[in-house]
Amino acid sequence: MTAQLTILSEAGFAIDEELGSDANAREALLDRAMGEGRKRKSSEKLRRGRLPSAGLAFVARSGSGAVTGSVRLWDVACGEKSLLLLGPLAVEPSASGQGIGSALMRHAMAQAAELGHSAIILVGDAPYYARFGFSAEKTGGVLMPGPVERDRLLGCELLDGHLDDASGLLIARGRRADRRQSSSDAMSPHISSGLVRVA
Numbered sequence: 001m002t003a004q005l006t007i008l009s010e011a012g013f014a015i016d017e018e019l020g021s022d023a024n025a026r027e028a029l030l031d032r033a034m035g036e037g038r039k040r041k042s043s044e045k046l047r048r049g050r051l052p053s054a055g056l057a058f059v060a061r062s063g064s065g066a067v068t069g070s071v072r073l074w075d076v077a078c079g080e081k082s083l084l085l086l087g088p089l090a091v092e093p094s095a096s097g098q099g100i101g102s103a104l105m106r107h108a109m110a111q112a113a114e115l116g117h118s119a120i121i122l123v124g125d126a127p128y129y130a131r132f133g134f135s136a137e138k139t140g141g142v143l144m145p146g147p148v149e150r151d152r153l154l155g156c157e158l159l160d161g162h163l164d165d166a167s168g169l170l171i172a173r174g175r176r177a178d179r180r181q182s183s184s185d186a187m188s189p190h191i192s193s194g195l196v197r198v199a
């Protein structure tokens, strides 16, 4: 059983494990923040039909409990190396600039490290993700299963050296989603057992 962790910030939002009941709100938020084209991204090929990595799907909630942000990480492999693919990261447009995206990133990265993962890759804007330690320095040999702008394919090691010599095509390694769930509706199957609040 996985403990649910909630961090309440002074800005009035909380970071929480994603629950099954959050799926519709999360999908609507992703559509608003990223547009319908999000489902045509190369990264989506690594997520389709899969569940997020165990314990690595998070939402931000407003004081009323509404979902205002989302981030998930997915199990992938590059040759012999096991990696996490992060994304999408999205924040409700009306709530941007309040630190929600940063809080989701820092929490997701900390949890990934705690769970023993060694590196995270993502496709995104380097000027944003650099602040969390991501760069294209070691992703030059990594291939996505579709078009990608090389300077947007970024990596961050949780274990020093894990991305050294990373090369090859990324392939999905995640647990398969229930066929009744669409890929994007796949949710983290955690049971919340408690609530921890950090002021």
Ligand SMILES: CC(C)(COP(=O)(O)OP(=O)(O)OC[C@H]1O[C@@H](n2cnc3c(N)ncnc32)[C@H](O)[C@@H]1OP(=O)(O)O)[C@@H](O)C(=O)NCCC(=O)NCCS
Residues within 6 Å of the ligand: 033, 034, 087, 088, 089, 090, 091, 092, 095, 096, 097, 098, 099, 100, 101, 102, 103, 123, 124, 125, 127, 128
């Ligand atoms: C990118 C996104 C997640 C940022 O969330 P957020 O909650 O607004 O971010 P934070 O409040 O933590 O950080 C805001 C800071 O990031 C900067 N920032 C936001 N988007 C940026 C980008 N694309 N490039 C560079 N900097 C960016 C802001 O200028 C601000 O800078 P400051 O701290 O110097 O003022 C959000 O804008 C979003 O959902 N965008 C649409 C979806 C998307 O592009 N997702 C990322 C790709 S998967």
